[in-house]
Amino acid sequence: xxxxxxxxxxxxxxxxxxxxxxxxxxxxxxxxxxxxxxxxxxxxxxxxxxxxxxxxxxxxxxxxxxxxxxxxxxxxxxxxxxxxxxxxxxxxxxxxxxxxxxxxxxxxxxxxxxxxxxxxxxxxxxx
Numbered sequence: 316x317x318x319x320x321x322x323x324x325x326x327x328x329x330x331x332x333x334x335x336x337x338x339x340x341x342x343x344x345x346x347x348x349x350x351x352x353x354x355x356x357x358x359x360x361x362x363x364x365x366x367x368x369x370x371x372x373x374x375x376x377x378x379x380x381x382x383x384x385x386x387x388x389x390x391x392x393x394x395x396x397x398x399x400x401x402x403x404x405x406x407x408x409x410x411x412x413x414x415x416x417x418x419x420x421x422x423x424x425x426x427x428x429x430x431x432x433x434x435x436x437x438x439x440x441x442x
Contacts, residue, residue, distance in 0.1 A: 324367055332371040336392035339429050344397050361399055361426045368393055379422055399426045 331342065344360070369377050369390060382390070387403055394401045406421040413419075431439055 324363060328364070328367045328371050331393060331396060332368045336389075337396040339395040340398045340431065341396045342398070358426065361394070361401075362424065364397070365390060365394065365401065365424070379424060380420060382422075394426070395429050398429045400429050401426055 331337075344364075346356075346360070366379065369379075369382055369386065372389070373382075373386060387401065391401050401424065403422055403424045406423065407418055408421065410418060433439055
């Protein structure tokens, strides 16, 4: 497991997103001791990581709403490399004033700690 200590998210993104995704939990994100780590701080860090990584892979103009399901599947592997799983779903609120092609899509994104799968003999299971 590699520990990445960097105050510059750009260098972190360059290290992780410039190569194919590594196996889950390859990297450990470390925050300075002065930062109180709670769910909000970790969510903000992981969202920043996700968006910066998406921009690195797909261009600076991409927003979370524009990320396709195929792109989310690719990003999932990168997020898992730092020990988290990305979860998302879409909601499609209906607006009768818009055509079917103009209907908005709202994306909900959240993260969960990656849990290593282990068989009954204590060996890691790789899928």
